[in-house]
Amino acid sequence: MLGASEHIGTNAHVGQFASSGTMSSADAPADRFERGTIRRIEAKEHVFCDGDPRTHVFRIEEGVIALSKLLGDGRRQIIEFAYPGDYIGLGTLREHIFDAQATCAAKVRCLSATALEQEASRDASLALRLYKAVSAELAAARSLLVSVGQQSAMERLAGFLVGLSARTEGDENVVKLPMRRSDIADLLGLTIETVSRTITKLRTMKVIDVVRGTEVHILDGDRLVELAGQ
Amino acid sequence: MLGASEHIGTNAHVGQFASSGTMSSADAPADRFERGTIRRIEAKEHVFCDGDPRTHVFRIEEGVIALSKLLGDGRRQIIEFAYPGDYIGLGTLREHIFDAQATCAAKVRCLSATALEQEASRDASLALRLYKAVSAELAAARSLLVSVGQQSAMERLAGFLVGLSARTEGDENVVKLPMRRSDIADLLGLTIETVSRTITKLRTMKVIDVVRGTEVHILDGDRLVELAGQ
DNA sequence: CGTTCATTTGAGTGAAGTCAAACCGAGTGG
DNA sequence: CCACTCGGTTTGACTTCACTCAAATGAACG
Incomplete structure (x- = not known):
């Protein structure tokens, strides 16, 4: 079975972001959604793992990232495929509760989770954008649930x-x-x-x-x- | 099979809220989460239906509300059971995409969706609370998905x-x-x-x-x- | 050209579904 | 108080769709 075979040590994937210039944005300068470094991910490489501290939120720029839960005996459920434009790592928990693994070569934009949430606590429109982003994920998860259940x-x-x-x-x-x-x-x-x-x-x-x-x-x-x- | 048997007409359930005084709250006076009228729901009665305009957000005060999706041929998937303290009807869509039906006698607090979201666009802390509430729902939906899928x-x-x-x-x-x-x-x-x-x-x-x-x-x-x- | 990894195909099994009947508890009315 | 009904639950017999195990095929790459 597939699984975490490519992954060595719980935090092997953190810390070596490819240093790419921040994209110049036509948006408001304070828009955290447009800043952050780009990180390249190889096929099957993890963006983060179940249990890792939730330090960043990622926006997919290229490729597909599979969010999944691995059960003790190797069974795996993919929760969603995140495509370019989607965000992964949102939520309020201190640690990730899923694996995020590239299904093919990919690029993600890395955004500091704490900075994002600090700013959201001051900026209602940013907070509302987060709200809308998770709401969309929720709708997707529920729709998949209907499919799988029935x-x-x-x-x-x-x-x-x-x-x-x-x-x-x-x-x-x-x-x-x-x-x-x-x-x-x-x-x-x-x-x-x-x-x-x-x-x-x-x-x-x-x-x-x-x-x-x-x-x-x-x-x-x-x-x-x-x-x-x- | 169960289903929408008790429900007559798409909007039969809207508009006859039991008039109960607004609960006096120790919280900030602007806290929309504590206001709103209470509505009694009988077992099997719908709080809202798939396709209804999303006019209200509800907080469960008593009983259990089942959120479900009904397929054309009668198959039904329950998305979640909402227990006292939980909110239903959150999200950004103009219409509900699920049924909400009481599994037993229940009471819900009715909050205006537009008022809530207008206020959230000004009040970052309220917007963040909404964000956290959907995030919790998302986690629950994903966990159920893992269970049903594997x-x-x-x-x-x-x-x-x-x-x-x-x-x-x-x-x-x-x-x-x-x-x-x-x-x-x-x-x-x-x-x-x-x-x-x-x-x-x-x-x-x-x-x-x-x-x-x-x-x-x-x-x-x-x-x-x-x-x-x- | 051989190795490796992914996919397809085949044969047989099993967990959960379907259909049908019996059971049970709560009301209701004679 | 008992008989009857009604909705919900349990149990039984049988079927089926998807799973398991196993082998063959195909594509990519050094």
Whole structure:
């Protein structure tokens, strides 16, 4: 099984941020969302781990970060995939309670959690932005919960592809999968084999076509949405 | 199946709040969390429905409210049980995207959503409280997701009972179940029958005892925690 | 060209679902 | 006070969807 194999020691990932200039922003100068250094993350590298002190909040600039919970016996549930523009590490706890691991090469912007929250306690509009950001995460988590709790493997996978397609810029009918089958399986509460078999079934149904394992061409979008249920 | 049987018309539940005096608060006078009228809710009555405009935020004063999503074919996923002290209806969307239904007789405090959010845009400390409240909900939703996505029926049910016991004031080993089996099933992503069978198994294992179907006596708390996994 | 890692496919099993019937406790009315 | 109903729960028999274990295939890379 996948897991924390690449990760050596609880804090190995902290402290060696690639020093990149702060991006010049057209926004208000005090906008913490636009400052912070950029850090490069390799595929499978951790941004932070379950149990680490929550020192930073990160904004994804490139790639995909999987937030996940690892159970004692190796089972893993992915909580969400964070895509460019998303924030990870928000919340009020002193320590992280999830792993954050890149599913492919990625870049994140690092923002000091304490600075952010100190400023939020003075600046209501920043606090409201944080509120809206977590609210969006909450909606996403609940929607995934409905899927995992009630839907069949086919419905979950079709829904996942529909969601990915909606996120995709450019041709909505060509979706790149920037993660392994095991990541999809752990997101949807299935096994790798079931994910693979379901993809195969969608292919034989001529609803999708798969190129080199990582690129999904949606041949019949309406049917896919239908298969996703509501 | 359960569902919206008690509910007649999308907005039948709005507008007939029981007029109760605003509670005198030791807090700051501007504290919106302490004002608002109290509304009585009968068992199975809706506080609000999926699709209703989000006019109010509610604080549970008594009883339990189930937040749920109903799928087209009757399947239902409960997102969370809201207990006294919890808030429901937070978020930034104009409309509710879930049903909120009492599992037993309940009372909620009604707070104007617009007033709350207008004030939050001026008062950073209020905005931060909202932020913290949703963050807590987010953590709860994610934890349930892990359970539903990865754990067996026994693990889910044991975990549910452990969680209830932790919430219980007074004797931690006597847990009242203020909801039906169908509510527990829809929360955990199981069927009524599986919930019932699992409870029976816990009884034959002498880990719990059940009195009149609604009162669980925890006989072996350590074992229960063990069965819940992590 | 061989190694490694990811994915696919196959065969068999099992945990939870479905359908159906029995049971139980709380009201209600004769 | 008992019979009857009604909603909820439990139990039983059977089915199925997804899991497990195992092997084959495919892609990437030195």
